[in-house]
Structures are given as C-alpha cells and as structure tokens.
Amino acid sequence: MGPQRINEPLSLALITLTSLGSLASASYDCRDIITEGVKFNLEKLDGQFIAHWSRDDLEAEARYNYNFTLDICHVLKRHKGAKKEESCSQGTRVCAIEEMIPLSGTNNATIIPIDIAGTYALGGNGKPLDPKFELLSSSKDGAQIEQGGLRVELHGGQHELKEIKKKINQRAVIDFVCDPNREGTEGDEKDIGDFEPESGDSNGERKLGPRDDGEVGKCEDSEASLRFCGYELEKVDKNDVKTLRLEWRTKYACKDVHSGPTQPARWGFFTWFIIILFLAIASYLIFGSWLNYNRYGARGWDLLPHGDTIRDIPYVLKDVARNVVTTVQGSGSRGGYSAV
Numbered sequence: 001m002g003p004q005r006i007n008e009p010l011s012l013a014l015i016t017l018t019s020l021g022s023l024a025s026a027s028y029d030c031r032d033i034i035t036e037g038v039k040f041n042l043e044k045l046d047g048q049f050i051a052h053w054s055r056d057d058l059e060a061e062a063r064y065n066y067n068f069t070l071d072i073c074h075v076l077k078r079h080k081g082a083k084k085e086e087s088c089s090q091g092t093r094v095c096a097i098e099e100m101i102p103l104s105g106t107n108n109a110t111i112i113p114i115d116i117a118g119t120y121a122l123g124g125n126g127k128p129l130d131p132k133f134e135l136l137s138s139s140k141d142g143a144q145i146e147q148g149g150l151r152v153e154l155h156g157g158q159h160e161l162k163e164i165k166k167k168i169n170q171r172a173v174i175d176f177v178c179d180p181n182r183e184g185t186e187g188d189e190k191d192i193g194d195f196e197p198e199s200g201d202s203n204g205e206r207k208l209g210p211r212d213d214g215e216v217g218k219c220e221d222s223e224a225s226l227r228f229c230g231y232e233l234e235k236v237d238k239n240d241v242k243t244l245r246l247e248w249r250t251k252y253a254c255k256d257v258h259s260g261p262t263q264p265a266r267w268g269f270f271t272w273f274i275i276i277l278f279l280a281i282a283s284y285l286i287f288g289s290w291l292n293y294n295r296y297g298a299r300g301w302d303l304l305p306h307g308d309t310i311r312d313i314p315y316v317l318k319d320v321a322r323n324v325v326t327t328v329q330g331s332g333s334r335g336g337y338s339a340v
C-alpha cells in the first residue's frame with residue numbers, strides 16, 4: 001500500500017511521455033512552414049533529390065566525390081541493393097555519400113555515408129533534427145535577396161573523423177530562393193539515374209545566381225534548380241559544425257504563391273500533446289494496475305496506482321467547492337461557518 005510501489009510505472013510513463021513529446025516536436029510539416037508570419041508550402045518539392053560535389057585533395061592524393069541526397073518532406077529511403085555500411089542511418093533526411101578514389105589508382109575506392117541531418121531520437125547518440133526556419137531577407141549573413149525566400153536549417157547528424165577520432169556535428173542549410181519562373185525541379189536531380197550539371201554558357205560568361213555575390217556561399221554554376229553551395233567546417237557558438245549549404249530556386253519560396261486549395265487543418269501541437277498525455281496516463285494506469293495486481297495481489301480500488309487519491313477526488317472537489325462557497329459567502333459575514 002506504500003507509495004513506493006508506483007515508482008516504476010510512473011517513471012516509465014514519464015519516459016514514454018518525454019520521448020514521444022520530443023519526437024512529435026522534432027519534426028515539421030513541409031506543407032505548412034510558418035516563419036515570421038509567412039506561410040510556405042514546399043509539398044511540391046517532396047521526394048529525394050541529389051546534388052553533387054567533387055574535390056581533389058592533393059595532400060591525401062585522392063579525389064572525393066560527394067552525392068548529397070535530401071528529402072525535405074520525409075526521411076530518406078535506402079536504395080534497393082545498397083549496402084547498409086554504404087547508406088545513411090535510418091531516419092536521415094539529408095545524407096552525404098562520400099566516395100574516396102585514390103589518385104594513385106592502386107587502391108580501391110572507399111565509400112563512406114555521412115548522416116548530415118535527420119531524426120535519430122531512437123537511435124541512441126543522435127542529436128535532434130531541431131529544424132529552424134528563417135526568412136531569407138532577414139537572415140543574418142547579409143545576403144541580399146530581392147524576391148525573398150526561406151532558409152531551412154536541419155540538424156541531427158554526426159560523423160566521426162577517423163584521423164582525429166572525433167565526432168563532428170553536421171547540419172544542412174538550405175536556402176529556398178524565390179524564383180517565380182521555376183517549379184524547383186528543373187534540371188534535377190531526382191534520385192533516379194545520372195545527373196551531370198550542365199556546363200556553363202558557350203561564351204564563358206558566368207551566370208550570377210541570386211546569392212552569388214562573392215561573399216557568402218558561392219554556389220555551383222549550374223542551371224539546375226537545386227545547387228550545391230558548400231560543405232565546409234563552420235564555427236557555430238565556437239563549435240565546429242560541418243555545414244552543407246544548398247540553394248534551391250523555386251516559386252514555392254515566393255511569399256504569395258499558394259499551391260492548390262488550402263489543406264484541411266492539420267493537427268496542431270496541442271492536440272498531439274493532449275493525445276500523448278492521455279495515452280501516457282492510460283498506460284500508466286494500466287501498467288500500474290497490472291504491477292499492483294501481480295506483485296501485491298491488489299484488488300478493486302487498490303489495483304489503481306494512487307487508488308486512494310483517485311477515490312478521494314470527489315471528496316476533494318467537494319471540499320474545494322465548499323471552500324470557494326465559504327470564501328464568497330464569508331466575505332460578507334466574517335468568521336461565519338456555513339453548514340454543508
């Protein structure tokens with residue numbers, strides 16, 4: 001009958017509640033991104049897209065090819081037949097596949113998957129996705145973008161650098177830049193088949209992208225809507241964070257584009273909270289009762305954890321009501337008692 005017997009189900013319920021809660025808040029709905037009062041619907045960019053990058057590392061005498069795959073609406077699916085050790089972890093939304101080809105040509109290429117961002121809450125050591133949204137015109141690094149747009153920042157990935165035996169946090173910063181003439185899927189890069197970035201104009205003139213101001217994140221010179229802009233170590237609050245920067249030109253980043261009819265209202269956070277709370281309490285009561293039944297042979301009211309308290313609720317309520325009534329009435333006649 002002591003209070004200690006309810007400890008286990010209570011903590012179990014709390015753990016369930018907090019983990020479910022963090023899962024629910026760790027994601028977002030790509031159809032309904034609201035930042036600074038502006039709503040964006042990126043549903044049309046759903047699916048797996050790829051951006052590429054190659055660099056030669058002369059010191060390491062190797063060429064590195066990167067395939068960055070992302071899905072802004074869902075977690076990535078693994079390719080059929082892809083080896084597990086050459087694929088990103090379950091729950092990844094932004095994945096880099098790094099292929100290292102020794103320039104000497106004697107050794108085989110190695111393929112390393114890098115989790116950049118995703119939801120790894122149940123995977124152990126992962127960090128939360130922690131999505132951040134920002135209007136591009138107001139974003140801090142001063143890029144002047146006339147038509148506006150949306151910056152999406154996703155976290156969660158970590159990758160161990162073998163050379164220094166240290167896990168480096170990863171993040172993806174995707175700038176959705178308003179371009180009224182682009183759907184956002186031109187020249188891409190859907191995650192099927194090959195894609196080569198188109199070579200520049202024949203006269204060699206460089207096309208200037210909206211962000212190509214020479215100061216921040218020069219993006220690759222490509223006509224594709226989704227462009228690679230950088231994958232470098234950046235300092236964030238004095239910590240090194242390997243940051244993948246992408247730019248995505250699309251009309252869905254324009255403020256006044258609303259695609260299709262308005263969606264039916266989605267379940268808000270609060271609804272989820274209530275449901276989760278209800279489930280947690282229910283499982284607490286059920287598990288607690290089961291425990292009390294099995295361990296202590298409890299029956300009837302004793303089955304319920306806090307059975308005494310629950311049984312007392314009507315009396316407590318009555319008491320409270322009586323006190324309220326007394327207070328209200330008593331304000332006129334000091335020190336008076338009313339019979340109940």
Ligand SMILES: *[C@@H]1O[C@H](CO)[C@@H](O)[C@H](O)[C@H]1NC(C)=O
Nearest residue numbers: 102104105106107108109110
């Ligand atoms: C390269 O791969 C082949 C076949 O997959 C293997 O026989 C060979 O030993 C590998 N070479 C090195 C240097 O790893």
Ligand SMILES: *[C@@H]1O[C@H](CO)[C@@H](O)[C@H](O)[C@H]1NC(C)=O
Nearest residue numbers: 050067097099111193194195
């Ligand atoms: C990268 O993507 C290209 C084309 O999408 C594909 O041919 C290549 O095999 C990929 N590389 C790796 C290492 O997955």
